[in-house]
Amino acid sequence: MSLLVTDYSWTQTDSTVYISVPLKGAKVGNVDVLSTDEYLKVHYPPYLFEAFLFEPVDDARSTAKVGNGVVVVRLPKRTNKVWEHLMITRNNKEKIKKVRERVLLQYQKKLQSESRSLEEKQHAEKKYALETIMKLEKEENYRIHRMKDTVREKATAELTEWQLKQKQKAEDAQLIFQCQRHDQNKLKVTPENQEDGCLVGQKVKVDPKYNNEAKSKNNQPDLPLPRLVGNIQVTFTPRVFPTALRESSLPEEEEWLKKQADVRRAVNADVVELKDLKEKERSLDWLKDKGDKCFVTGDYLGAVNVYNLAIKLNRKIPALYLNRAACHLKLRNLHKAIEDSSQALDLLTPPVAANAGARARASVRRGSAFCQLQLYAEGLQDYEAALTIDPHNEALQTDTQRIRAIIHATATNPETQ
Template sequence: MPLLVTDYSWTQTDSTVYISVPLKGATVGKVDIISTDEYIKVHYPPYLFEAFLFEPVDDARSTARVGDGAALISVQKKTNKLWDHLMLSTNDKETKKGIRERALLKYQEKLSSESKSNAEKKQAEKKYALETMMKLEQEERDSIQKMKDTEREKTSAELAAWQLRQKEKLEEETQLKLQSQRENQSTVQVVAKQEKGCSGGGTVKPKPKSKGAENRKKNQADLPAPRTVGNIQVSFTPRVFPTALRESRVQEEEEWLQKQAEARRAVHADVEELNDLKEEQRNPDWLKDKGDKCFATGDYLGAVNAYSLAIRLNRKIPALYSNRAACHLKLRNLHKAIEDSSQALDLLTPPVAANEAARVRAHVRRGSAFCQLQLYAEGLQDYQAALKIDPHSETLQADTQRIRDIIQGTAD
């Protein structure tokens, strides 16, 4: 049988009642507090404190805190007036039993409502994470489609220019051929007139020319004039970086370009072990394009295999790790997505304007993986890092604020 606590204390104002219940050495984890609009219970075995309140209170605004050896309970009155007593003065056991049962029923309903609310909140967070991932994938698809359209337009323009050059070349050759034929005809007519004039005297015959001499004379007439000798001065335009001069980071830009060039030349030593692969399958760029196509068609496992083989061939290309992280997000391999995103960020150094977009993608993919693991503080750091790189992105601003709301418990 529990021991009833009688050495409690209470004070009041017109709007609030303060109750202090000594815990008699009990630890915080062993204190059970139930508070409703007409009943308060503090149980820490073997002690029990019950209060059948003098008047109903606003339970939604009541608070309880355990510390300094006491349970401090603050309840808000529904009407602003002073109470004569803290508890009802009745000793009717049936009345108290009815109040206790109603209080326990209300408390259970409250717990059930909170549990349902927490479940709905968790479901909303999962839905948000899924929507974020779908949005990122849509942006990735749009970017790939835009690149394809740009490349297609460029190829069409180059083909049209080549066809025009071929047409002009053909027309020029045709004109030269016609001109040559006209010149030959004129030469034949002149020779015929000379022979006709000589034959009219009847006594002088022209000396026949050798066939070889005629051919040499004709070839010399067809040769173009010698070209003039001269010098051509060549000057190279200096490379211009997009960063403003007052914020110049030319050294970092040059270092990034040098790293990119080295990465393209770097081939891992285990290429010799892949003798069973075709020639194109030994090219990391070809494998990356294949992985991109698999990702676009929803074959995420195929994309992971293509990116992984490309990484075996060359471990210095950050896009391979970042794209494989996107595949792992799709496959719910969240820890692997975090690992690949981190590797991509390590390779995307030094941070320059040329790799800003790649760093934003890597931060967002790692942040999304953290949020799906409910590590919202870590995810917020990545989204803030991405927002710092691209502060004008409305999508990043909205997603970052959403994560802050989840952390603060104010998300809808």
């Protein structure tokens, strides 16, 4: 059950309407603003503000700012004139019904349009990313092929040069061998008449460069045989990301992986915690009894932990939220007490005689939290709702009268506020 906000304020010019809605301690992230040409809604549980506007506005240029405990909505008018009222009267139920239907239809169309736009944007981004990756891979493959071609051409040139040198060496050795054999056939060679491989007195035309090359070649050691062909095993460090390490930014990747692990742990925390429970600890009745015992003995924090575990097992039992709200009241966690009481009231629907007592307790606990936050108007609404259920409860009557007195004193003497 939502509480209607009545302490709003509004101002206007000929062209614009300004509406200020107090947040009443709600968090900024929990505020939901819905605006169309004819309707405005500001919802921050358990509060609700809605306005069926007196004249249509330009929703495309409307803005809303949330901060400093207030929501300020700026609504440009379609026609430059002063409005007599901000909203149409709620007595015109037929017109309000038609406006609600049009607003719902417009909102659905807007959501569908935003969904299609988001899908198209994501599709375009994926297409661009894929094209970029394909382009980079193509460039990388071209660079690798060009590098291979360069290495292959260099190796081929070196092999050709080596083959030519070997062929020249073989020809030189053959020529020297033929020259020496020719001299031996003509004269008997002795140490006295041999000089530099030729016979003294024998005119043999041999180019001196062949003798020098032959001597230098004979002094060179023999070249080793070519190495045998083998396989070299190469292993790579496994990586989560497909890109090469030289192209990646390692700190950013590690931070991203850490965030993903934190998200997985947060999602699986409840599952792991429930798996560790014993069989009797998975019983809702056992957990509720244990929480009640902790509350009776004054261990309010322990009772909250037990009720938290029970709610993880089943989130549809209003008594668990109602009991946890009582613990939060004892611990002065007033906002949490309001949230749990509101959740219990939402589950206690439809209102029937069987859940009347629980609805009365939930209203009283939420009203008590409001009063401790000095939000007496909201607290009075909850106490009056509880009195409607249990009109003969003297304690409720006394507390309600006391809250009315505080509100009256505050209204007549604002300095005491």
